[in-house]
Amino acid sequence: MIDHIRQSLETIAAKDRMRAVRASEMTAGGRIERDGCQLIDFSSNDYLGLALHPLLKQRSCEFIERFGAGAGASRLITGTSQAHEDIERQIAAFKGTEAALVMASGWQANAGVIPALAKAAPRTVIFADELVHNSIHAGCRGAKAEVYFYRHNDLADLQRLLNDTASTFDGRVVITESVFSMDGDGADLAALNAIAAEHDAMLYVDEAHATGVLGERGAGLTADHPGAGVVMGTFSKALGGFGAYVACSQLMRDYLVNMCAGLIFSTAPPPAVLGSMSAALELVPEMDAERAHLAALSEQLREGLLAMGYDTRGSTTQIVPLVVGAEADALALGQHLLDRSIAALPIRPPTVPNGTSRIRFALRSTLSREDVDHVLSAVAEWRDA
Ligand SMILES: Cc1ncc(COP(=O)(O)O)c(C=O)c1O
Known part of the structure; x- marks a missing residue:
């Protein structure tokens, strides 16, 4: 059985789909700390910032x-x-x-x-x-x-x-x-x-x-x-x-x-x-103000991505996908964002259908309009490179 398990892992690695868990810690202001670095967190689902309340x-x-x-x-x-x-x-x-x-x-x-x-x-x-x-x-x-x-x-x-x-x-x-x-x-x-x-x-x-x-x-x-x-x-x-x-x-x-x-x-x-x-x-x-801010951030991100010609599927909520299609592009964009202190996960098959690899942005009410601006300029920079 162990041989089959090893082989399965090798197949996953050959497809460049190896996953691993990495320790991160949520910190205030919609940030996470990972490997000693502060990242702006567009990955977690703590939409209202209650995890640290x-x-x-x-x-x-x-x-x-x-x-x-x-x-x-x-x-x-x-x-x-x-x-x-x-x-x-x-x-x-x-x-x-x-x-x-x-x-x-x-x-x-x-x-x-x-x-x-x-x-x-x-x-x-x-x-x-x-x-x-x-x-x-x-x-x-x-x-x-x-x-x-x-x-x-x-x-x-x-x-x-x-x-x-x-x-x-x-x-x-x-x-x-x-x-x-x-x-x-x-x-x-x-x-x-x-x-x-x-x-x-x-x-x-x-x-x-x-x-x-x-x-x-x-x-x-x-x-x-x-x-x-x-x-x-x-x-x-x-x-x-x-x-x-x-x-x-x-x-x-x-x-x-x-x-x-x-x-x-x-x-x-x-x-x-x-x-x-x-x-x-x-x-x-009682968190209507946070919900309104979250909706505004989501709209700001969606509008910015749509204006750059990106497909955001039918998103109308705090989950905003940026579909790039190829797995390699999603990985490259994910790394480009990470290099600019933005944690936003590349999502690939089998989690999403083939050809729809993407960055999944999860907005949080603890983020600011400036954080979203920062993401939009990082994406624009990647597109124009
Ligand atoms: C639509 C949906 N249902 C259920 C779950 C599972 O919830 P939990 O994380 O509480 O196990 C998730 C988690 O990602 C989800 O996205």
Whole structure:
């Protein structure tokens, strides 16, 4: 087996796709420190700068002092504390749903909840947008269901697939992200709600990148367009901490507590994580000024890149891709930016489709207009070289 593992790594290296983890530390003002250098951080998903917020740190410490370091067991054994139930009530109020569940991570939520849903009906079919996150793919692979991927945000393609196949199944699920993680564009939730209702399908929405940033009081786009049967999101991005939530009806919550393996067979999220969740849920609804600044920075970057003739896909949010096409170009541009103290990740296949290698800029409210100007001049310099 070791030989196969070595060979796999050699194949990855031969394609120049070797990845490695590198230590960085987030610092104030939208910076990170890496190898002793301060970089302007356009890579992390800490969109509102909450990861370093004093209240999140303080509340995590308080929760550790009061409840200890670990939950001790899974939710169904003895791992559910009053704090879990309080946070779940806070999440439901924030999202405008009847109930909610906290999960260990967004990846685990998608990988666990989708297979659980598929078990509800004797024959289930899933229709997912082709650009959904790896964790949704993992959930679909783990589900006993037939899975179809519709063209990205192409609702006519979804309708066609539903018309052709849906009636031969007992249960139907349509899955989308509300903001797509690599293209930074949004889904048409009003239309998806209508299509799901027309075909008696359940809509499942991943709000990982919308939670905290978009929608009334930062509650995500489903708060403005209710109707999905399951909404999941993370505390690991704009909410500055870790862990995830599922917002849903009480019936769905009861079902997942009984059927979702990722919840039943995994230790409950620990007090420190619940502390930062509780603080973020208090702060986020009041952060309209930060959201407005973030939207303005995103617009400034997008307009600058579009004016230079670059493709930013359909981005309308704080995620702004600069598509260069070839992998080598994405790597070269990434290095060019790094040489100018800008951390912005090159993203290549298999994370994005072939021929769409890009720099993915993730804007943060802790950045300034001058930081964005600096990026735009660095990109212009690279283009003109
Ligand atoms: C759309 C989407 N869903 C889920 C996840 C996973 O969330 P977490 O980082 O909390 O595991 C991510 C993370 O990158 C994501 O982009």
